[in-house]
Amino acid sequence: MTELTRRIPSGGGWYGVFAERDPDGLRACFDGTEILPWDIVDSLLQDAGEPGGGPFALRGRTLYAAATGAHDRRPGGAEALTERRELMERERRYADSRARELGDRLRAAPAPGPDETARLEHDLAWTRDDHARATARVADLTARLARLGERGEGGATPGPPPAPARRRPRGARYAWLDSGAEDQGPAAAPAPVPVLPTGGAAPRGARFGGAPQPGRPGGAAVPGGADPAVLSQADAAEAGRAAANAVYALQRLRARGRSGEAHALLCEALNGPPARLPALAGELHRAGLGADWSILLWEAASLPPGRLAAVAGALADAGRAADCDQLLRQGVARPVEELAGACAALRAEGHHREAHALLTAFVRVRAPEDAARLAAEDPRGLAPRLLEAARAVSAARESDLLHALRVAGLVGA
Template sequence: MAEEDRAPVVVPPAAVPDLPSAPAAKGRAPRGARFAGAAEVPKAGSREPAEPLDAAARRETAETVATLVRLRSEGRTGEAHGVLVELAHWPADRFPLLAAEFQHAGLGADWATLLWEAASLPADRLVAAADALVAAGRGADGEQILRQGVARPAGEIGAAVLGLVAEGRRREVTALLDAYVRVRAPEEAARSAEPGPGILVPLLLAAARGVSDERHWDLVHALRVAGFSA
């Protein structure tokens, strides 16, 4: 993986260009089992409503973690992993509660696996999970899930951002690209502009400028080498 900067990932955005309307995506859809659906975003108005962390939600979380503990104690590794995969798709506002229950149960390794599985979520849900963790005081976990999430291929990042742009999801675009330009080498970031240079190049440059002048100019150079106007 490329060199990582150590500044926090989930930060208030610097000035970011207004999101333009995205054209129809060209080329092949993102491929790969781990990132299946990574570039897909729900249609406008189709977001799942936030689920309040009421007593029923807390009870369900505690019972699920207890099941995981039992499966681990019985050596049923495959079934335990299946539970983690299912938990990775729970609503974003459940992640802080899951973190607390995993910590209480001493399931540190399973929590790391859960974050790894969640890093393959579609971009909007990935950012929502990271935001929920940061808001609950678990900034390191929020940073980790974003860093792992942007490890997917450059073309998939570009396609995911175009999908978010089409939905006008400014917050998600900013958070995803902020993490991306911090974690990935400028040459890799430049390749992510291929699905839609007219939209992606200005957004990538704005994100890089928010990191540092050096990162911005490195990306300008990489984009020019890749044949994109910057």
Template sequence: MERHQLPGAEGEFAGYFGDLLSRLDQRAGWCGVFWQRDPEGMTACLDGQEVPPWDVVQALLHDLAADRGTPAAEREADLARPLHRAALAAHDTRPGSRRLLAERLDLMLGEERYAIDRQDRLTAQLSEAPTPHEADRIQLDLAWARDDEERARARSEELRARIAELDEAAEQDRVPQPRTADRKKRPRGARYGWVEADDGSAADEAGPLPVPDVTPGAVGAPEGPRGARFAGGAGPVREAGPQPGREPDPAAEDPATEDPAAEDAAARAVRELVRLRAEGRAGEAYALLCEAVLWPAPRLPLLAEELEYAGLGADWVTLLWEGASLSVERLVAAADALAAAGRADDGAQLLRQGVARPAPEIADAVLALRGAGREREVVALLDAYVRVRSPQEAARFVLRDPARLTTPVLDAARAVSPEREWDVVHALRVAGIAV
């Protein structure tokens, strides 16, 4: 049946969204989940009446990666991101959009609180589960509750950014802007998070901020909001270069050894973040963090240090949430860089969050890493996986290639505890995998 689609950016994204869905199995993966849980919402997105949250597009790209490989999905992400941005911007120009976005934000915050409460209840039930079967059921419900929380948080932050952008545009319409020798008009809003101040003063002082010289497009690259917390204060910011009383840690590898500009880039990024926070420009601050996630991995520990020194520790937590959506190879590289700089807990947290993606995607990444002889990365990834995911999910992971994945998964489970090893062995046998 021919669908009625809106003209312009919304209709263009609706056409793209339909094309993406046509390449996926509608009954499998996240695509099947979305059709089952919200068929009306999916239909509205296909008709161009609604723009799906980025986390939905990101999940569909995960499905595409499982079917056609990560490189194809990364190329698709590069195409999807600007179309999605443009569609949101067009959608938010509709009359009454500010009120509607605020209502949806209230709804999402309620959903997030409910999901957190549900996790607490399920965790309490899990400790009292009378049988292994009941424990498995609770583990499954708990995994869905975690996913509900993450999606509600992601959508809340996306809505916050859109509201902030609308408010900023409305303020600009109300306040006359001074004429300058140049005003060429500078772009505004969350899409231009690296742009300097409108009057050019910050640009004259610090020069243009560097855009990371990396190739974006990791599947679910941190374009999709995933938990920005805007509680960071605007504390003092260090200038780049050695600081008095700051002694290097001889036990940790210097992450900037092969990147002389890393410390300067981190300091300048945090200066910009402090300025945006002080001006109440939360959407642009969030966009800046999304860009920073794509920096080369050795720069991340330096950025963490600068953020914490400036009193923006909450923004580092946000950045870790975003990092969980990197491609698996870049996820492991970031965790390695953090561990080498003495931030092993941050690296472990990043891996735990990152292995929440579909089992086939993790399995393919493990196989690729093993094929490249990168056993240390394989061990780190599987350790996080068997700690976070249920034994049944570990069995589904092994089903991707039992001959090559059974032994490393069992080794990882054994390293966690004898109980975890037995649980995984049992799940494998139930799944018909010889152990």
């Protein structure tokens, strides 16, 4: 890597992009604690003007294979590769869904204005790059797992991808998993990821594999049928301890430049009871890690609809209205089918203010035609609430939405 980066002209190219987007991760690769994905190495070769089939690139491939082999043979290597592949597969699916959504918005009638078109085209280009890189990394990680399996190394033989039978992880970084699911030998294969509605966006982040359970929007396994958004005094104390442990582990990972594992730790919080999240928010801010809380909210915006509603409700119940509103604003880019589900879940739990905030953010940033499509999911329930939300934005926005609803045949002339 050092030899390669010396050949790159300073002041731009992909190297500048990577250094800006993930400086800690890049530093960890230079330090040897992480392996740079090959698609990034390939981009750096382009920066250096080296042909992909040239002697320098071929030598780089040989060194890369040796480095990954040594890295993957360490204790726990197979498990780490499996987790990373799960992450990349979810990133690939999210990018694919996001690219379809952006393409639909570019082709929408009436066409977006020139400024909006330029922004959408910019976002689409980056989303396609994300998809290509995630696809390449899934293939690379699969090949590395296969090599470990052939050699019988790494302590495990990999099975098929997202269903390996393994013990429940322990320790501070996994403190957000439900405390009732103690390690009692090999665990059953995880529940399959639920099939989302057509055009639905796959969740982002490290692990969102658990399907929401019927009748409970959060989908968290809460003993005794208790409300997952409410903590008892004992549970609140446990949440505080778990938050302190998680923040301590996060600080250590950040100090070592292990940004990928730090991100995975944050995403673990979204797998546990939503009512624990306010404690984590407070602990992160006290530790000066407010930026990590913002990252967690960004990840939460892509959760399945019911769980998104559960997280928003937990934040609202804990008095974190600003965080709740930020989460809902970030979630309005989702397909309308999912947003309809999130609104229904919020109303079912009595969070009418939060449902109104979600719809207000939606009509503020999405086209009136999108709002009409959302209303079509539940005309009697959503059409009047969308008009109310548009009225809170402006009279012009209400008029535009009313016209779109009339064209869609959802309200009378």
